[in-house]
Amino acid sequence: MSTPQNNIPNEYICPITLDIMREPMVMPDGHTYEKEAIKKALELRPFSPLTKKSMKFSDGYINYSLKSLI
Numbered sequence: 001m002s003t004p005q006n007n008i009p010n011e012y013i014c015p016i017t018l019d020i021m022r023e024p025m026v027m028p029d030g031h032t033y034e035k036e037a038i039k040k041a042l043e044l045r046p047f048s049p050l051t052k053k054s055m056k057f058s059d060g061y062i063n064y065s066l067k068s069l070i
Helices: 034-044 065-069
Strands: 024-026 031-036
Touching: 024 034, 031 034
Parallel strands: none
Antiparallel strands: 024 031
């Protein structure tokens, strides 16, 4: 991508990987994560990495609105 990193909106960045998301997933904690990153995180611990709220991967869904903007 030719855009400098500091011009990328924070909403496009996964809070786990700190990279631009390709498959953004909204989770029950209200945050959006890269699909594979949150899947791996929840396999290790069934809690939100940001809020520590208990959650399951199956409760998330693809954020198609955000995906279309990225």
